[in-house]
Amino acid sequence: MKDNPYQPWLATIDTVCEEVGGKRAIKTFKLVFQDKKIKDDFTFLPGQCVMVSLFGKGECFFAISSSPTQKGFIEVSVMKLGKVTSALHECEPGDIVGVRGPYGNHFDVQGWKGKNLIFIGGGIGQAPIRSLIKYVVDNRKNYGKFDILYGARTSKDICYTKEFVELKTCENTNTCLSIDVKEDGWGEFVGFVPDNLMRVKPSPKNAIAVTCGPPIMIKFVIQNLLKLGFTEDQIFTTIEMRMKCGIGKCGRCNIGNLYVCKDGPVFSYQQLKNIKGEQ
Amino acid sequence: MVNEKQLKTEAKKLVARDDVKYVIGYEKGTYGFQVTPCFAFTPEDTERFIFSPLCVHNLAVYFMLEEKPPLRKGEKEDTRKIGVVVKGCDARAVVQILQEKGLKRENIVIIGVPCTGIIDPKKINAKFPHQVKTVDVKEEGNNFVFNINGKTHNIPKEELLFEKCKQCEYPTPVISDILLGEPIKGSKKEEYKEIKTLEKKALQEKWKFWSKEFERCIRCYACRNACPLCYCKECIVDQLSPQWIQRSVNLSENTVWNIIRAYHLAGRCSGCGECERACPMNIPLTKLNKKIEKDIKELFEYIAGLNPEEKPLLAMFKPNDTEETIL
Amino acid sequence: MKVNNMEKFVLPKEKLSEWINKIISTYQVFAPVKEEELIFFKQIKNPSEIDLEFVNSAVPPKVLLFQQTETLFKFTNGKNIQITPTTSHNEKTLIFGIRPCDAKSFSILDHVFKGDYKDPYYLTKRKNMLLVGISCNQPAVNCFCTSFDDSPTSSKHVDVLLTDIGDKYYVEVQNEKGKQLVESTKKLFTPATEKDSNKKKDVEKKAFDTITRHMNIKNVDTLVKKLDIIFDAPYWKNIAMKCLGCGACTYLCPTCHCFDIQDETTLTKGARIRIWDSCMRPEYTLHASGHNPRPGRMNRVRNRIYHKYNYYPKNHQVIACVGCGRCIDNCPVNIDIIDVITKTAEVKP
Numbered sequence: 014m015k016d017n018p019y020q021p022w023l024a025t026i027d028t029v030c031e032e033v034g035g036k037r038a039i040k041t042f043k044l045v046f047q048d049k050k051i052k053d054d055f056t057f058l059p060g061q062c063v064m065v066s067l068f069g070k071g072e073c074f075f076a077i078s079s080s081p082t083q084k085g086f087i088e089v090s091v092m093k094l095g096k097v098t099s100a101l102h103e104c105e106p107g108d109i110v111g112v113r114g115p116y117g118n119h120f121d122v123q124g125w126k127g128k129n130l131i132f133i134g135g136g137i138g139q140a141p142i143r144s145l146i147k148y149v150v151d152n153r154k155n156y157g158k159f160d161i162l163y164g165a166r167t168s169k170d171i172c173y174t175k176e177f178v179e180l181k182t183c184e185n186t187n188t189c190l191s192i193d194v195k196e197d198g199w200g201e202f203v204g205f206v207p208d209n210l211m212r213v214k215p216s217p218k219n220a221i222a223v224t225c226g227p228p229i230m231i232k233f234v235i236q237n238l239l240k241l242g243f244t245e246d247q248i249f250t251t252i253e254m255r256m257k258c259g260i261g262k263c264g265r266c267n268i269g270n271l272y273v274c275k276d277g278p279v280f281s282y283q284q285l286k287n288i289k290g291e292q
Numbered sequence: 293m294v295n296e297k298q299l300k301t302e303a304k305k306l307v308a309r310d311d312v313k314y315v316i317g318y319e320k321g322t323y324g325f326q327v328t329p330c331f332a333f334t335p336e337d338t339e340r341f342i343f344s345p346l347c348v349h350n351l352a353v354y355f356m357l358e359e360k361p362p363l364r365k366g367e368k369e370d371t372r373k374i375g376v377v378v379k380g381c382d383a384r385a386v387v388q389i390l391q392e393k394g395l396k397r398e399n400i401v402i403i404g405v406p407c408t409g410i411i412d413p414k415k416i417n418a419k420f421p422h423q424v425k426t427v428d429v430k431e432e433g434n435n436f437v438f439n440i441n442g443k444t445h446n447i448p449k450e451e452l453l454f455e456k457c458k459q460c461e462y463p464t465p466v467i468s469d470i471l472l473g474e475p476i477k478g479s480k481k482e483e484y485k486e487i488k489t490l491e492k493k494a495l496q497e498k499w500k501f502w503s504k505e506f507e508r509c510i511r512c513y514a515c516r517n518a519c520p521l522c523y524c525k526e527c528i529v530d531q532l533s534p535q536w537i538q539r540s541v542n543l544s545e546n547t548v549w550n551i552i553r554a555y556h557l558a559g560r561c562s563g564c565g566e567c568e569r570a571c572p573m574n575i576p577l578t579k580l581n582k583k584i585e586k587d588i589k590e591l592f593e594y595i596a597g598l599n600p601e602e603k604p605l606l607a608m609f610k611p612n613d614t615e616e617t618i619l
Numbered sequence: 620m621k622v623n624n625m626e627k628f629v630l631p632k633e634k635l636s637e638w639i640n641k642i643i644s645t646y647q648v649f650a651p652v653k654e655e656e657l658i659f660f661k662q663i664k665n666p667s668e669i670d671l672e673f674v675n676s677a678v679p680p681k682v683l684l685f686q687q688t689e690t691l692f693k694f695t696n697g698k699n700i701q702i703t704p705t706t707s708h709n710e711k712t713l714i715f716g717i718r719p720c721d722a723k724s725f726s727i728l729d730h731v732f733k734g735d736y737k738d739p740y741y742l743t744k745r746k747n748m749l750l751v752g753i754s755c756n757q758p759a760v761n762c763f764c765t766s767f768d769d770s771p772t773s774s775k776h777v778d779v780l781l782t783d784i785g786d787k788y789y790v791e792v793q794n795e796k797g798k799q800l801v802e803s804t805k806k807l808f809t810p811a812t813e814k815d816s817n818k819k820k821d822v823e824k825k826a827f828d829t830i831t832r833h834m835n836i837k838n839v840d841t842l843v844k845k846l847d848i849i850f851d852a853p854y855w856k857n858i859a860m861k862c863l864g865c866g867a868c869t870y871l872c873p874t875c876h877c878f879d880i881q882d883e884t885t886l887t888k889g890a891r892i893r894i895w896d897s898c899m900r901p902e903y904t905l906h907a908s909g910h911n912p913r914p915g916r917m918n919r920v921r922n923r924i925y926h927k928y929n930y931y932p933k934n935h936q937v938i939a940c941v942g943c944g945r946c947i948d949n950c951p952v953n954i955d956i957i958d959v960i961t962k963t964a965e966v967k968p
Contacts, residue, residue, distance in 0.1 A: 016739060017691075017692075017704065017739050018736035018737070018738070019691045019692070019738075019880075019891070019893070020691065020692050020702065020704060021702075023700060023702065066891075068694045068696060068700055068882065068884075068889065068891075069694075069696055069882050069884040069889050070882060071880075071881065071882055072880065094907040094908060095907030096532055096533055096907075098907065107698075108698075109698075109699075109700045111700075111702075228910070253906070254904070254906075254912070255903075255904050255905060255906050255907075257878070257879055257880045257896075258878070258880065260735070260736040261734065261735075261736070262731055262732065262734075262736070262738060262876070262878070263877055263878045263879070263880070263896070264876060264877035264878075264898060264926070265877060265896075265898065265903055265904055266904075267922075267926070267930065268912075269925075269930060270929070270930035270931075270933040270934050275735070289847055289850040289925070289929075290922075290925075291912040291913050291918055291922070292912050321953045321955075322947075322953060322955040322957070322958045323760055323761070323832065323947075323955070324760060326953045326955075327953070328861065328952055328953035328954075329861050329952055331857070331860045331861070349951070349952065353863065354860075357863065357864070357916070359914075359915050359916065361914070361915065421759075421760075422759055422760045423760060424760050424831050424832060505655075508654070508655065508657075508659075510678060510687065510870050510895075512865065512866045512867050512869075512870040512871075512897070513865065513866055513900075514863075514865035514866060514867040514949075514951065516865075517863040517864050517865035517866070518863055518865055518951050530900075530902055538881075538883050539688075539879065539881050539883075539892070539894045540688045540883060540892055540894065541687045541688045541894065541895075542688065566951070569951060570863075570865060570867065570951040572677060572867050572870075572871055572949045573655075573657065573677065574655050574656060574657055
């Protein structure tokens with residue numbers, strides 16, 4: 014644990030990969046800590062996040078989209094939206110950023126051993142799920158059947174296309190991509206992600222469902238999961254909030270008495286239903 | 293003072309109308325000399341309405357605080373009117389907002405109260421501190437009469453009135469749909485005595501004066517929120533790209549904030565004094581606004597908030613303006 | 620003269636200046652100073668600057684531990700970024716004249732700044748700070764510390780407590796830190812007699828009787844449970860309609876701790892600063908995407924009240940309110956928290 018939780022470690026941007034172009038561009042940044050000891054010792058679990066500093070601009074809370082099984086670096090996937098993310102999108106390999114973390118809770122990868130996993134992602138919400146996917150693939154024997162549903166508005170908005178191709182060769186794994194509107198040359202499902210879910214109809218038996226994406230998608234995905242027989246404690250999601258400190262002190266990211274940066278961002282649907290607070 | 297019974301009757305009639313959503317008035321506060329805004333949604337709510345020399349709030353501020361949540365499917369927008377009880381200075385704020393097209397005249401109903409002067413809470417609390425039970429006040433001639441703990445106190449109005457009330461030129465609301473009582477004429481003209489004294493001081497002295505005041509500012513922005521004319525969707529102090537005022541609290545940034553706010557109110561401030569009343573640090577904000585008001589009167593012969601059809605001062609020019617061009 | 624904990628002393632009023640002078644030589648002393656009819660806790664060099672004729676300060680003394688503007692660290696801009704940590708504040712400080720309610724607020728704020736991630740800025744100052752409290756002989760109209768089973772003459776959260784019992788101060792030493800302070804200046808103190816202790820009891824009773832406005836809550840659990848049930852009641856909308864969102868309550872509250880973090884830069888260098896923020900402002904929770912979980916004043920007002928009376932007790936088993944009354948005194952529209960919470964008993968879910 015650092016002496017000063019507000020002071021970031023310096024990290025260099027190793028590579029920048031453009032996942033999606035255009036107005037709401039998404040880039041994946043590979044960050045390598047400058048300090049060798051931190052680089053070697055930094056550890057986390059899927060679902061956890063880091064605060065990335067653009068010195069002079071500010072900080073943002075991002076889910077780590079690489080897996081802890083990948084050593085020596087971390088990756089964050091960032092959509093260009095505001096002041097800090099725009100500045101980050103201007104960065105090139107070699108530029109220096111600050112990183113502090115890992116913060117938040119994580120997906121219960123230990124407790125889910127032996128279970129069938131269904132991951133449902135949409136748009137940039139796929140970032141924390143990507144960490145989970147890589148973790149599961151690297152520990153494939155520990156988990157059961159693996160269904161991955163991912164959708165975006167158009168084929169140009171799909172992230173991690175190369176990795177989805179690789180996943181097709183993974184054992185006992187079913188990947189189903191979708192886009193919202195019909196397009197020439199698109200062979201997979203056309204429609205919204207919740208509808209794709211009803212088409213795939215994964216069984217709730219011995220299963221865990223994780224969904225991340227735009228709030229409207231999550232709402233209908235959870236509705237459909239419940240229709241399919243999933244119970245409230247089988248459904249997990251990540252919540253996004255405006256963050257400043259990331260360590261549960263500045264007071265802004267609370268839902269009821271829980272802080273998303275400390276008690277989240279991973280919540281079960283059962284938890285969310287019972288909290289008295291706004292999201 | 294105004295006939296409270298008449299006020300309640302008019303307010304009740306107003307709220308009962310189909311085309312009125314609610315009416316904002318005053319009601320008794322929770323302790324001492326406090327009065328609090330009252331939102332009447334039903335005719336029964338208007339029973340709580342009062343009007344006394346303790347009704348200090350400028351209720352016009354609530355017009356621009358009105359929140360419109362996004363409409364659900366098939367839901368139509370609620371275009372009902374909002375009613376409000378205004379005094380002279382409050383009405384000028386409403387007129388100013390109408391001039392700037394911040395509000396539409398047909399969306400509001402104004403109950404005007406000709407005002408005989410309001411008691412400065414700071415003065416009355418200094419005289420009778422720690423009052424727990426709510427106290428009523430009556431006007432009798434040139435005195436305010438209080439009944440506190442069974443004893444009657446007669447205090448000359450001069451001792452308790454706001455300074456702004458002593459020089460008020462527009463005690464009768466310049467705009468109203470319903471006027472409660474006979475119009476009252478304004479007292480002597482505003483002479484800007486205090487401002488003139490400050491103006492005469494040397495530059496260093498003036499700077500020392502204001503530095504001492506702005507040092508105390510804690511940038512809570514209560515002044516901004518209490519002001520009926522501060523209704524920018526994104527206040528200059530909240531903008532980040534670019535950032536005009538740093539968030540650090542120090543003399544430099546505090547000075548910038550207070551002066552920028554005074555300038556943004558140039559030609560618009562109605563002199564209601566809510567900013568100074570809301571300021572927890574007792575900063576004499578109205579001095580800044582009055583100085584600019586005086587300059588504008590001299591330069592442009594313009595007084596804010598009198599005629600809703602008039603164009604806002606800084607959005608127009610006249611051929612005989614002092615500057616040669618509009619720049 | 621050996622000093623034992625909870626041993627009581629008296630200090631003649633004419634000796635107070637001498638004692639303060641001795642303290643100033645060892646500590647940075649912050650005491651109540653009058654400015655423009657308001658009291659502020661400022662650093663003093665001379666006991667004559669202190670003004671003890673006050674109920675409470677305008678800005679709560681939390682500002683001495685949790686600074687309004689705090690530089691977290693400095694950095695250089697450009698291609699080769701270097702971070703320079705700020706030097707820690709290790710000076711011994713002492714707050715003289717803090718009221719028991721404000722001292723309690725420090726104990727409440729401790730929960731926030733400790734925890735899994737220790738805040739070095741707050742905790743270093745807290746560690747090096749001594750509290751010499753002064754009892755309230757004359758609570759004000761909006762004081763309600765007694766509603767939380769507290770007393771205007773309590774020494775629980777200070778190191779030494781002074782109570783004005785006429786021509787002298789009754790001195791109570793609360794702990795080891797206080798003991799060391801008194802020990803170092805023991806010549807000025809004489810042991811208290813039973814008469815002195817009775818005088819203190821009189822002051823306490825008189826102060827209790829002066830407080831007549833009470834927030835009627837049976838106990839913390841009952842209040843928390845009631846608030847849980849009435850979260851969705853229209854009661855909150857009616858209160859919030861009056862609220863201007865001005866934020867004065869949050870800045871003047873001794874237990875409010877929300878803050879913002881900003882980078883302030885020139886072309887070549889900059890600093891990351893932490894400043895007070897207010898949950899009453901709409902931008903407080905505004906996402907870059909435009910979504911705002913608390914879009915209306917109702918959401919924000921309700922969130923603030925729940926944070927103090929429901930969420931904080933759930934997380935830390937204590938209500939985040941000390942009954943100082945500053946929010947009531949300064950609210951421009953008379954939103955009165957005593958009234959608001961007391962009336963929740965009648966609100967139907």
